[in-house]
């Protein structure tokens with residue numbers, strides 16, 4: 001059976017191998033991965049791609065497990081992928097050992113992929129995009145991409161998913177100030193998690209604060225006004241409402257158009273990456289590159305001029 005047929009037929013090991021190949025930054029693996037991706041069916045527009053972000057410990061993994069189990073009951077097949085900005089620096093891994101989402105992981109209708117470790121920063125997002133394509137080809141139609149709320153990973157995840165969920169915890173002081181405005185601006189749904197026990201009251205207050213704050217932001221999508229709700233990933237409270245809100249979003253959204261424009265933007269990222277890699281590897285440019293780098297570093301040549309000369313091959 002070909003790799004593609006094995007993936008299509010639900011062979012989890014073939015799927016895992018294909019994702020490993022897509023995560024590799026070795027040039028020969030990259031071209032094998034591209035050949036594999038080329039053979040995939042066009043992406044399914046019936047799938048839901050959700051980005052989930054939030055500060056460490058806010059409950060992302062617990063939420064994804066609760067939401068994922070909910071989705072399984074409603075006939076979806078669930079894949080969870082992680083974009084972990086720290087792993088590229090040799091740090092920990094979101095889905096590594098801390099939270100295994102054990103109940104979800106045990107279900108044959110779910111596929112959980114730990115975050116890639118190693119590789120150049122920025123490459124993680126690109127490889128996750130390929131992993132989304134692969135899990136969809138294997139029939140998973142709810143793809144959740146988890147990322148810890150740090151730096152550019154949120155922006156990258158929002159740019160590769162259909163709907164972006166931001167999780168906050170009440171009473172941690174990060175209600176308004178600690179959470180970057182940027183993450184709020186990306187969010188289609190803000191969830192104040194841990195709305196249980198002693199934190200329930202605080203969570204309600206946090207919701208009204210965030211609603212007021214969100215009302216001041218310009219909506220990202222013409223078809224959707226971002227919402228703020230509470231939930232408890234631990235008890236499952238509010239999970240039905242979250243499911244309905246996600247359903248409302250997908251009923252309102254023009255997913256094919258949104259994905260087309262995401263792919264256009266990603267294409268230009270890829271072009272820039274490939275062009276830079278080829279220039280760096282070009283033996284004829286090596287001497288020129290060294291000289292231009294030095295002149296730019298010494299402030300003798302504006303960056304724009306250095307880049308132009310490198311591209312044009314001017315002396």
Ligand SMILES: Nc1nc2c(ncn2[C@@H]2O[C@H](COP(=O)(O)OP(=O)(O)OP(=O)(O)O)[C@@H](O)[C@H]2O)c(=O)[nH]1
Pocket residue numbers: 054055056057058059060061062063094098099148193194195196231232233234235
């Ligand atoms: N009370 C309460 N605790 C929760 C809830 N959700 C998560 N927790 C707890 O919060 C802790 C962190 O949960 P995780 O799901 O691992 O959080 P995370 O955001 O995935 O954390 P990182 O992956 O480290 O960024 C765990 O001890 C959870 O049991 C909730 O809704 N209520």
Ligand SMILES: [Mg+2]
Pocket residue numbers: 060061062094095099
């Ligand atoms: Mg986690």
